[in-house]
Amino acid sequence: MSNVMDYIKEYGSCAFTQMPFSSVDALVLAQLSYIKYSDLFYKEKEKYEKGEINLRNASHILKPGQLSSGIMGHMEDEALLLATANSQRFANICILNYVNLIDRVNETQFSAVTFVLDDRTACVAFRGTDQHLLGWKENIKLAFSEVMLSQKLAKKYLEITADSFAGKLYVVGHSKGGTLAAYASSMADEKIKNKIIGVYCFDPPQIPGMNEGIADKMTNVVPRDSLVGLLFGTLDSYIVVDSNKRGIWQHDPYSWKIQGEGFVYLLRIGEKAWRKGQVFNRWVGKLSIEEKRKVAQSYYAIMEVALKEKPKLRDWLRVFRRINHYKLLCLYLIIWKKTCLEMKKREREKTREISNKLRYILDNIGKNS
Numbered sequence: 001m002s003n004v005m006d007y008i009k010e011y012g013s014c015a016f017t018q019m020p021f022s023s024v025d026a027l028v029l030a031q032l033s034y035i036k037y038s039d040l041f042y043k044e045k046e047k048y049e050k051g052e053i054n055l056r057n058a059s060h061i062l063k064p065g066q067l068s069s070g071i072m073g074h075m076e077d078e079a080l081l082l083a084t085a086n087s088q089r090f091a092n093i094c095i096l097n098y099v100n101l102i103d104r105v106n107e108t109q110f111s112a113v114t115f116v117l118d119d120r121t122a123c124v125a126f127r128g129t130d131q132h133l134l135g136w137k138e139n140i141k142l143a144f145s146e147v148m149l150s151q152k153l154a155k156k157y158l159e160i161t162a163d164s165f166a167g168k169l170y171v172v173g174h175s176k177g178g179t180l181a182a183y184a185s186s187m188a189d190e191k192i193k194n195k196i197i198g199v200y201c202f203d204p205p206q207i208p209g210m211n212e213g214i215a216d217k218m219t220n221v222v223p224r225d226s227l228v229g230l231l232f233g234t235l236d237s238y239i240v241v242d243s244n245k246r247g248i249w250q251h252d253p254y255s256w257k258i259q260g261e262g263f264v265y266l267l268r269i270g271e272k273a274w275r276k277g278q279v280f281n282r283w284v285g286k287l288s289i290e291e292k293r294k295v296a297q298s299y300y301a302i303m304e305v306a307l308k309e310k311p312k313l314r315d316w317l318r319v320f321r322r323i324n325h326y327k328l329l330c331l332y333l334i335i336w337k338k339t340c341l342e343m344k345k346r347e348r349e350k351t352r353e354i355s356n357k358l359r360y361i362l363d364n365i366g367k368n369s
Contacts, residue, residue: 002257002258002259003244003254003255003256003257003258004024004027004028004031004080004253004254004256004258005076005079005080005083005254006258007024007028007258007261008028008080008083008084008087008089008090009083011089011261012083012084012086012087012088012089012090013087013088013089014088014089015088015089016089016117016118016121019089019261021117021121021170021197021198022261022262023200023219023221023239023262023263024258024261024262024263025089026123026170026172026198026200026202026219027172027174027200027202027221027253027256028080028084028090029093029115029123029125029170029172030125030172030173030174030177030178030200030202030253031076031077031080031174031253031254032055032077032080032081032084032113032115032125033111033112033113033125033126033127033128033172033173033174033177034077034127034128035058035062035067035077035078035081036062036067036100037058037062037095037098037113038098038100039061039062039063040053040058040061040062040095040098041098043061044057044061048095051094051096051116052094053094053095054091054092054093054094054095055081055084055085055090055091055092055093055095056085056086056091056092058081058085058095059081059082059085059086062081064078065078067081076254093115093116093117094115094116095113095114095115095116096113096114096115096116096122097112097113097114097157097160097161098111098112098113099111099112099113099157100127101153103149106149108148108149108150108153109129109150110127110149110150110153110154110180111126111127112124112125112126112127112153112154112157112180113125113127114161114165116165118167119167120167120168121167121168121169121170121197122161122165122167122168122169122170123169123170123171123172124157124158124161124169124170124171124172124181124184125172125173125177126154126157126171126172126173126176126177126178126180126181126184127173127177128173128174128175128176128177128178129175129176150176150180151179151180151183151184154180154181154183154184155183155184155187155188157184158171158184158185158188158192159188159192162188162191162192162195167195168195168196168197169195169196169197170196170197170198170199170200171184171185171196171198171199171200172199172200172201172202173200173201173202173204174202174203174204174253175202175203175204175205175251176204176205177202177204178200178201178202178203178204178220179201179204179205181199181200181201181204182199182201182204182214182218185199185214185217185218186212186213186214187212188214193213193214193217196214196217197217198217198218198219199214199217199218199219200218200219200221201218201219201220201221202221202222202253203221203222203223203251203253204220215237219239220237220238220239221238221239221241221263222238222239222240222241222269223240223241223242223243223250223251223255223256224240224241224242224243224250224266224269225243225246225247225248225250225269238269239263239265240265240266240267240268240269241256241257241263241264241265241266242256242257242263242264242265242266243255243256243257244257
């Protein structure tokens with residue numbers, strides 16, 4: 001089954017005038033936001049500031065080897081840049097207003113870039129969590145903070161772009177980038193909302209009111225076993241895509257299946273993924289503000305150990321005990337187990353009820369005949 005790279009090979013010769021912008025194109029640009037474009041400013045400042053550097057130029061200017069800041073599929077991101085640079089569909093898309101901020105004081109990781117498709121259309125792409133540990137901490141705080149600095153920056157970035165560009169806008173993002181895309185679009189004033197053609201969020205963590213006033217233009221795409229996209233809440237509406245990976249690794253967009261010009265869609269989220277999301281959200285909903293803060297610290301500490309020390313499986317109990325407030329994490333596991341048992345019990349009862357109804361129908365058919 002094809003993926004986004006195969007899509008470019010298949011349809012890279014089709015200009016946007018021949019084949020309209022699609023959700024797969026939105027994913028391509030969302031993934032290209034993980035590329036580090038800083039050298040465009042340093043090496044070709046004059047051309048960059050005039051908006052004269054396109055993806056084809058960028059592929060020659062940027063140094064290969066460490067171009068992607070993504071966690072999943074960083075090698076594929078470089079291959080994606082080269083593939084788009086050599087395709088008629090994407091090669092002439094210009095790159096503008098690249099921003100990359102790492103603020104350790106305010107615990108913020110924020111990055112965005114604008115892709116200009118033509119004189120009438122541009123796409124604002126917000127980067128998701130990158131290789132900096134701050135990004136992970138920020139993800140965890142999404143559930144426990146009112147409005148974070150990265151959300152405010154996303155809103156401001158969209159406002160500046162909308163004011164400086166006369167045409168229409170797409171707004172896209174993967175993971176946390178999808179959350180920022182939704183937040184910036186929903187919080188924008190009516191003038192900006194009228195300029196937005198579509199908002200594409202790919203497996204984004206949920207925040208309250210993230211599609212307010214923009215729901216009719218928003219497309220939420222999640223994989224079959226989505227976990228990230230169900231954290232902190234349930235999407236009001238979403239499209240489920242199939243993946244060639246399992247579990248959390250389905251968060252990698254390069255694993256999403258594509259057939260023809262679009263994704264391979266499924267009817268619903270996988271049962272296990274739904275159950276995990278329900279357990280996590282039920283647990284979070286029972287915690288006080290102070291407990292939530294402690295949980296955020298604990299999760300961050302776990303991620304820090306995982307990324308820096310890479311402990312073996314047998315060492316994780318020692319790691320948990322070393323982390324403050326680890327009892328809260330144990331409580332989460334207990335609630336997880338109880339909730340799973342409850343859901344299985346409900347499933348058995350529902351199956352029994354359906355069986356009884358079928359038996360009743362069959363018995364009556366037999367009597368009537």
